[in-house]
Amino acid sequence: MSPGGAEAVTSTWLVVALVGAGTVAIKATGPVLLGGRKLPARVSSVIGLLAPALLAALVVTQTLASGRHLQVDARLLGVAVAGIALWRKAPVLVVIVLAAAATAIGRLLV
Numbered sequence: 395m396s397p398g399g400a401e402a403v404t405s406t407w408l409v410v411a412l413v414g415a416g417t418v419a420i421k422a423t424g425p426v427l428l429g430g431r432k433l434p435a436r437v438s439s440v441i442g443l444l445a446p447a448l449l450a451a452l453v454v455t456q457t458l459a460s461g462r463h464l465q466v467d468a469r470l471l472g473v474a475v476a477g478i479a480l481w482r483k484a485p486v487l488v489v490i491v492l493a494a495a496a497t498a499i500g501r502l503l504v
Contacts, residue, residue, distance in 0.1 A: 468500030 433441070457469045476493035484492070 468497045468504060471500040472497030 453473060457473045458464055458466065472493040475496035476489050479489040479492050
């Protein structure tokens with residue numbers, strides 16, 4: 395290891411520790427400030443919508459993004475098949491198998 399390498403490793407771990415401490419502080423702020431009080435109804439309804447919106451954003455990003463570019467490929471076919479299977483109330487295991495099969499067939503054909 396070069397002489398400057400130890401400093402880089404130490405700096406990296408310092409940043410990791412600071413980010414970890416910041417994350418803990420941010421996560422602890424809500425419970426400390428609210429302390430068991432009930433949230434207003436409007437806030438509760440928004441919080442209930444955050445998880446589905448975040449999941450949808452992650453699915454779209456992972457399906458259509460390739461670096462910083464839009465890419466439509468077999469992944470979109472797999473997600474579409476999964477969406478249809480979920481809409482038709484298929485079990486989750488069946489949805490996964492159908493989506494994987496559709497993606498594989500799409501990749502095979504393209």
